[in-house]
Amino acid sequence: xxxxxxxxxxxxxxxxxxxxxxxxxxxxxxxxxxxxxxxxxxxxxxxxxxxxxxxxxxxxxxxxxxxxxxxxxxxxxxxxxxxxxxxxxxxxxxxxxxxxxxxxxxxxxxxxxxxxxxxxxxxxxxxxxxxxxxxxxxxxxxxxxxxxxxxxxxxxxxxxxxxxxxxxxxxxxxxxxxxxxxxxxxxxxxxxxxxxxxxxxxxxxxxxxxxxxxxxxxxxxxxxxxxxxxxxxxxxxxxxxxxxxxxxxxxxxxxxxxxxxxxxxxxxxxxxxxxxxxxxxxxxxxxxxxxxxxxxxxxxxxxxxxxxxxxxxxxxxxxxxxxxxxxxxxxxxxxxxxxxxxxxxxxxxxxxxxxxxxxxxxxxxxxxxxxxxxxxxxxxxxxxxxxxxxxxxxxxxxxxxxxxxxxxxxxxxxxxxxxxxxxxxxxxxxxxxxxxxxxxxxxxxxxxxxxxxxxxxxxxxxxxxxxxxxxxxxxxxxxxxxxxxxxxxxxxxxxxxxxxxxxxxxxxxxxxxxxxxxxxxxxxxxxxxxxxxxxxxxxxxxxxxxxxxxxxxxxxxxxxxxxxxxxxxxxxxxxxxxxxxxxxxxxxxxxxxxxxxxxxxxxxxxxxxxxxxxxxxxxxxxxxxxxxxxxxxxxxxxxxxxxxxxxxxxxxxxxxxxxxxxxxxxxxxxxxxxxxxxxxxxxxxxxxxxxxxxxxxxxxxxxxxxxxxxxx
Ligand code: GCV
Numbered sequence: 001x002x003x004x005x006x007x008x009x010x011x012x013x014x015x016x017x018x019x020x021x022x023x024x025x026x027x028x029x030x031x032x033x034x035x036x037x038x039x040x041x042x043x044x045x046x047x048x049x050x051x052x053x054x055x056x057x058x059x060x061x062x063x064x065x066x067x068x069x070x071x072x073x074x075x076x077x078x079x080x081x082x083x084x085x086x087x088x089x090x091x092x093x094x095x096x097x098x099x100x101x102x103x104x105x106x107x108x109x110x111x112x113x114x115x116x117x118x119x120x121x122x123x124x125x126x127x128x129x130x131x132x133x134x135x136x137x138x139x140x141x142x143x144x145x146x147x148x149x150x151x152x153x154x155x156x157x158x159x160x161x162x163x164x165x166x167x168x169x170x171x172x173x174x175x176x177x178x179x180x181x182x183x184x185x186x187x188x189x190x191x192x193x194x195x196x197x198x199x200x201x202x203x204x205x206x207x208x209x210x211x212x213x214x215x216x217x218x219x220x221x222x223x224x225x226x227x228x229x230x231x232x233x234x235x236x237x238x239x240x241x242x243x244x245x246x247x248x249x250x251x252x253x254x255x256x257x258x259x260x261x262x263x264x265x266x267x268x269x270x271x272x273x274x275x276x277x278x279x280x281x282x283x284x285x286x287x288x289x290x291x292x293x294x295x296x297x298x299x300x301x302x303x304x305x306x307x308x309x310x311x312x313x314x315x316x317x318x319x320x321x322x323x324x325x326x327x328x329x330x331x332x333x334x335x336x337x338x339x340x341x342x343x344x345x346x347x348x349x350x351x352x353x354x355x356x357x358x359x360x361x362x363x364x365x366x367x368x369x370x371x372x373x374x375x376x377x378x379x380x381x382x383x384x385x386x387x388x389x390x391x392x393x394x395x396x397x398x399x400x401x402x403x404x405x406x407x408x409x410x411x412x413x414x415x416x417x418x419x420x421x422x423x424x425x426x427x428x429x430x431x432x433x434x435x436x437x438x439x440x441x442x443x444x445x446x447x448x449x450x451x452x453x454x455x456x457x458x459x460x461x462x463x464x465x466x467x468x469x470x471x472x473x474x475x476x477x478x479x480x481x482x483x484x485x486x487x488x489x490x491x492x493x494x495x496x497x498x499x500x501x502x503x504x505x506x507x508x509x510x511x512x513x514x515x516x517x518x519x520x521x522x523x524x525x526x527x528x529x530x531x532x533x534x535x536x537x538x539x540x541x542x543x544x545x546x547x548x549x550x551x552x553x554x555x556x557x558x559x560x561x562x563x564x565x566x567x568x569x570x571x572x573x574x575x576x577x578x579x580x581x582x583x584x585x586x587x588x589x590x591x592x593x594x595x596x597x598x599x600x601x602x603x604x605x606x607x608x609x610x611x612x613x614x615x616x617x618x619x620x621x622x623x624x625x626x627x628x629x630x631x632x633x634x635x636x637x638x639x640x641x642x643x644x645x646x647x648x649x650x651x652x653x654x655x656x657x658x659x660x661x662x663x664x665x666x667x668x669x670x671x672x673x674x675x676x677x678x679x680x681x682x683x684x685x686x687x688x689x690x691x692x693x694x695x696x697x698x699x700x701x702x703x704x705x706x707x708x709x710x711x712x
Contacts, residue, residue, distance in 0.1 A: 026212065027480045027671070029219050029488045030515040031150075033066055037520060038153040039083070039146075040067030045098055047074040048087030052139030055259050056085060056146050059218075082157060083149065084133045085142050088118075097131055104128030105135035108163030121226070121261075122167030123148070125156070132157055140226075140261040144168075147222040151511055153518075169460050172346075172387075172468035173498035174227035174265070175220070176311060177475075178422070181205070181231060181246075182238040186559075191232050192422050194429035195476030195483040200230050204238060206249040207477075210256050216475065217260035223495025228257065228473075229265040233313035233350065240269045243296060244276050247303050254304045263308035265348070270312060270332060271320035272296070283325040284335035293339035301343040309345035310336050311389075316353045329353070329374060330381035337383040348416065348470065349382075351375045351390045351406055358575040366587075366595035367575030368394035371406045376600075380412035387467035389416045392442045392455075394597070395576065397425050397472075398553040399438075399544045402609065402619055405600035407458050408447035416467030417442065417459050421490050422474040426543055428562050429474060429483035431682045432656060432675075433543040434536040436493040436505030443501040449604030456501035469498040484678050485671045486536060488516065506537060523666055531663055535656045542656075544618075546649025546686045549642045549693070551622035552578045552586055563685055564692040578621070580700055584628055585638070586621035598623060617641075628701040642697050643705045646690040653679075653686045 040063030046056060057073055064071045072079055074086075074093060084101045092099060108126035109118070118124065123136040123145035134145035148166065149156045178191040179198035189197045199212050220228070230253055231239045242250050243266060254264040273279040273292045283289055300307050314321030314332055322332035333349040340347055354370035375388060382388065388410065393401030397420040407415055419439055420426075426433040443456040459466045471494045475481050482488050492512045493505060513532050519525030547564070548555040554576040557565035569576045578585055588594030590610050598609040608614045612624040617632045628639035636644065657679040664672055695712045698704070705711055 025479060026215065027485065027668075028215075029481055030492055030512055031219060031222055032516070032518060032521070033063075034518040034521045035150055035153075035515045036063035037067050037518070038156065039063045039149055040065075040069050042082035042157070043070045043080060044083045044085065045072045045074070045079065045081045045095075046085045046142075047093060047098070048085075048090040048139065048142065050087075050139040051259060052143050052261055053087070056139075056142050059146060060085075081131060084131060085146060086133065086135055087139065087142065088135050088137050097129065101126075101128040101131040101133035102135065104131075104163075105133040109135065109165065112163060112165035116167070118165075119167055122165070124163065124165050125149070125161075126163035127159060127161055130159070132161075143221055143261055144224065150222070151515065153514070168224060168499045169456070169464070169501055170466065170468040170498055171464050172227050172308075172416070172470075173225050173495060174229070174348075174416075174468060174470045175225055175421070175473040175494075176229045176233065176267075176418075176470055177473045178232040178234070179230065180236070180239060181242065182236065184234075184236065187232075187234075190476055191234060192424040192472070192561075193474075193476050194423060195474060195481060195487075196478035197476055199475060199477050200253060206246075206252065208252075210252065212477070213253055213256045214259070216481075217257045217262055219481075219491075220262060220495060221260035223492045224499035225495045226261055227263045227265055227308050229267050229308075229311045229348075231267045233267045233311060234317070234319060235267050235269040235313075237275065239267070240272055240275050242266055243268050243272060243300065247300060251303045254307065258306060263306055264304060265308040265311050266300075267311045267313070268336070269320060270314045270322065281325065282320065284322050284327050284331040285325070290335060290338065293335060297336075297339040297343065297345070301345075307343070307345060309340050309347055309385075311348040311350070312336065313350045313352065316350065317356050321353075328378060330378040333386045333388070334381075334383045337386045341383065341385050346385045346387055348387045348389045348467075350418070351388050351404075352396075352418075354575065356575070357573050360571050360573070360577060364595065365575065366589060366597055368589060368597045369595060369600065370394075371404060372409060372600045375406055376409040378413075379410040382413050384414070387414045387416045389418050389467065389470055391418045392439075395553060398551075399426055399540070399547055400551045400618055400622075401553060402551070402605075402622060403442055403445045403447060403455060405447070405597075405602075407455055408602050409600070414461060414465065414467040415458055416470050417455055419469065419471040419494060421471045421494050423487065423490070424472075424561055425556065426540070427682070427685075429487045430562075430678050431543060431653075431685065432484065432486050432535060432539045432679070433490075434486070434493075434509065434539045435490050436497070436508055437537070438540045439494070439497055440503075440505045443497065447605060448602045460501070469494075469501065471498075480671070480674060485674050486532075488512070489536065506533070509533065509536060517667055528663060528666060531659050534659050538652075539656070542649055542652040544649075545645040545652070546689045547693075548578075549621065549645065550586070550617065550638065551619040553622065554578070555693070564689045566692060566696045579625055580697070582700055582702070584626050584630070585697070585700075586625040587623070588625045589623045594623075594625075628697070628703055639697060639701050639703045640706055643694055643707075643709070643711070646694050647709055650683070650686045650690045653683050657683055 104126045109124045118137040120138045121140045123141040136142045181201040182204040271282045273282045273289045277292045313319045315323045336347040351371040353374045390406045394404045446452045489512045496508045555566045558568040589597035591599045698711045
C-alpha cells in the first residue's frame with residue numbers, strides 16, 4: 001500500500017465517527033474495526049443474559065454489521081453458526097449444532113481444567129465440527145472470551161485448533177490514574193501525564209465525555225484490566241470531594257466502566273474526616289473517625305454498589321497519614337478496611353513511604369530502606385481486605401532498580417506490585433521504551449533465590465488471594481491516547497501480563513502489533529511486524545544505555561524528570577544520590593560499610609548484592625561505590641562501560657529512526673508522522689544524555705575513552 005492509498009487505509013483502521021464531538025479523531029489503538037473482520041464475517045450465536053452479555057452482543061453486532069456476519073441472541077434455534085458464545089448455566093437450546101458445541105466446550109473443560117472452575121472471569125474455547133465455542137461461568141468470562149477470539153483472528157476458526165482454557169492468574173488487574181480534577185499549579189491536570197489532559201476531568205470538573213471513557217473501557221477490557229482508580233493518589237481539596245459531594249461524577253464513570261467489567265476505585269485523603277467531615281481529628285483509633293468512615297463508605301455503596309474500594313498514599317510526600325496521631329500504617333489501613341469490609345471493598349494502601357526531607361550530607365539515611373523499615377514489621381497486622389501496594393523497586397520506578405525487598409518480607413499480607421506504565425522516568429512517551437521485558441524481569445525475579453517463588457507468585461498468592469498487579473496509567477485525551485502511539489503497547493502489555501504474569505513479553509508485543517496494524521490492512525505485514533520488533537523489543541535496554549548507568553538511577557532534571565541532569569538531585573532533600581567524585585561513583589548499600597540495605601533481602605540475594613564481586617553489573621552502582629577502574633563481569637571497566645553504552649545507545653536510537661522510515665506509506669500516516677516526530681526528539685535527547693553523562697564522568701575521572709571518541 002502506498003501513500004496515495006491512505007484514505008482507504010483510514011477507512012479500514014478508524015471508527016466511523018469522531019469520538020470527541022467535533023474534536024479530532026481518536027485513534028482506535030489495538031481495537032481498529034479491521035481487527036474484528038474475522039469475527040464480523042461469521043455467524044455468531046450468543047447465549048445467556050446479563051449486562052456484560054449485552055456488551056458482548058453489542059460488540060459482535062457492530063462487527064457483524066460492518067463485515068457481513070450474522071448474530072443471534074438466545075432464544076434462537078435452527079440456525080447454522082460458526083461461533084457460539086454461551087454461559088454454562090443458560091438453558092438448553094433446541095439446536096443440535098449449538099448443543100454439540102457446548103458439549104465440546106464442557107469436555108474441554110473437564111480435560112483441561114484440572115478440577116478447577118472457570119471462575120468469574122475464565123472461559124474455555126473449543127471446536128465442535130465446524131463450530132467454535134466459547135463457554136464461561138459468568139458474563140465477564142464471555143467478554144474476555146470474545147476478545148480472545150478477536151485476538152486470534154482466523155485462527156479462532158481453525159478446525160485443527162486444540163481446546164484452550166483461560167483464567168486470569170490475578171484477581172485484580174488495576175490501573176491507577178494520577179488525574180487531578182482541578183489543574184494542579186505544578187503537576188497540571190494529570191500528574192506525570194504525557195498524553196494531554198485527563199479523559200475524566202477538566203479544569204475542576206467532570207468532562208462528561210463518557211463516549212471516550214467507554215472506548216477506554218473497551219480497550220482495557222480487551223487486554224484484561226478490571227479495576228481503575230480515577231483520581232490522583234495526591235489528593236487535594238477538590239479531589240477529596242469525590243468521596244462525598246462529587247460522588248455523582250464517580251458514579252457516572254462507574255456506570256460506563258461496569259459495562260466492560262471494570263470496577264471504580266477512588267484515591268482518598270486520610271484526612272477526609274477533618275477535611276470533609278468537620279471532625280477535629282482523623283486518628284484511626286478515634287471512635288468518631290471510625291463512624292464517619294463507615295457512614296461515608298455506606299453512602300458510596302448506595303450510589304455505586306460495585307465500588308471497588310479506596311487507594312491511599314499516606315505519610316508520603318506531604319500526604320496526611322496515621323503518623324500524625326502516633327499510629328502506624330496498619331492502624332491506618334485497617335480503619336478504612338473496616339469501613340469497606342461489609343460491602344466487599346478493598347483498600348489499596350501504598351508502601352511508598354519515605355522521608356522526603358533528607359539532608360544530603362547525611363549518608364546514613366537511605367531512601368531505599370524506607371518502605372521495608374516501615375512495613376515489614378507490620379506483617380500479619382493488616383485486615384484481609386487490605387492490599388499493601390508496593391512499588392516494584394525500593395526507590396521510584398527507575399529504568400533499573402533491584403526488586404523491592406518488601407515483596408519478600410510480608411508473607412502474612414496481601415501484596416500488590418505497582419508498576420509505572422506512564423513513562424515518568426523512561427522517556428515520558430517522547431521516547432520509545434517498551435517496558436514489557438522489564439516488567440517481565442520484575443515478575444520472574446525469585447527473591448528467595450533462583451528456582452524459588454517469584455514476584456508473580458507473591459502477587460498471585462495462595463489460591464489467587466494475592467494483591468494483584470497495579471500500574472500507573474499512561475493515557476490522556478491525546479488523539480493517540482498515550483502521546484507516543486507506540487506507548488499504547490505498554491498499556492496493552494500491562495493488562496496482558498496482569499492476566500498472566502508468566503507470559504513472554506515479546507509474544508504479547510506481537511499480539512499488540514497484529515491487532516494495531518492488522519495484516520489485512522497492511523501491504524507488507526511482515527515488514528511492519530519485523531520493523532516494530534526491531535524498534536521496540538530492546539528499546540528499554542537502549543533507553544537504559546543512554547541514561548543513568550549501572551542502576552545508579554535518577555540523574556534527571558529535577559521537577560519534570562525529563563532529560564539529563566546528572567547532579568540535578570545530588571544536593572537536594574529527595575534522597576536520590578549517586579555520590580560521584582574524582583575516584584568513583586555509586587551508593588554503598590552494603591551491610592559491611594554502607595547503609596545496610598542489602599540486609600533487607602532474603603539470604604541468597606543479601607549475599608549476592610553485598611559484594612561488588614558478586615553483584616550483577618546492571619545494579620552495581622545501586623549497591624556499591626566503586627572506583628572508575630573497577631572491572632565489571634563484562635570485562636569492561638566502569639568508566640569504559642559508561643562511555644561505550646552511551647555511544648551505543650545513541651546509535652541504536654538513530655537506527656530506530658532509520659528503520660521507522662521504512663514504514664512511510666505503509667501504515668496510517670498520522671501514526672507514522674507522530675512516531676517520526678517523536679523519534680527526532682528521542683535522537684536529540686539521547687544525544688544530550690550521551691554527551692552530558694560522558695562529559696561529566698570524563699571530567700570527574702580524567703580517564704579518556706579508550707576509543708578516542710568525542711567527549712566534551
Ligand atoms: C503521585 C514519584 C512521582 C510523584 C508521584 C509519586 C508517587 O515521586 O514523581 O509525582 O506522586 O512518585 O508515587 O506517589
